[in-house]
Amino acid sequence: MQSKIKIFGDQQAGEEIQQFLARWDEVICQLNIQNIAELCAADVCFFDVSCEMQSLMAYQKMWERYQNYFREGLKVYRRDLVIHADSTLAFVHCYSKIDNLNGIATPSITWCRTTIALRKIQSQWKIVHQHISVPVDVVTHRSKPLTFSC
Structure with missing residues (x-):
């Protein structure tokens, strides 16, 4: 389920970002490492629940670790x-x-x-920073799954 999109600031740039995200989603679901790399800046930084890294090479290696988990139809x-x-x-x-x-x-x-930060580099949007997290209960140190009503 996709929900409403809010754009603040430059509407044209916001629409370009939506197009970028559609392409990003496609290459992620295909787990196409080369295409993932093409959409990122050389100094891309990534913070995840389990790790953090800086550099395109480290980012590519992270995605390669997911190859056994990705399948068709995502x-x-x-x-x-x-x-x-x-x-x-x-x-x-x-x-x-x-x-x-x-x-x-x-x-x-x-x-x-x-959260994703992007910069336009040589007329192309590139990811410069990405952060993915799951909420954690500070008392129990266990993840708190996010749920949404339809």
Whole structure:
């Protein structure tokens, strides 16, 4: 389920970011490492629940570790997508998950909080920073799955 998109700032840049995200989703679901690399800046920085890294090479290696988990028929789902953009810099935040293309949710796949920063480099949008997290209960130190009503 995709929800309404809010764009703040440069509307044209915001629309470009939406097109970029559609391409990003495609290459992620195909787990095409070369195409993933082409959409990132050389100094891309990534913060995840389990790790952090800086550099395109480290980012590529991270995605390679997921090859045994990805399969045909996947889709990136986003909720509450917000884009802040000007002509050269954009900031995106939303809830997201990768799940079955057919829309039947996999119970073990939870929603994550996602933030992506992009910069326009030589007329192309590139990811310069990405952060994915799952909320954690500070008392129990256990993840708190995000749930949404339809």
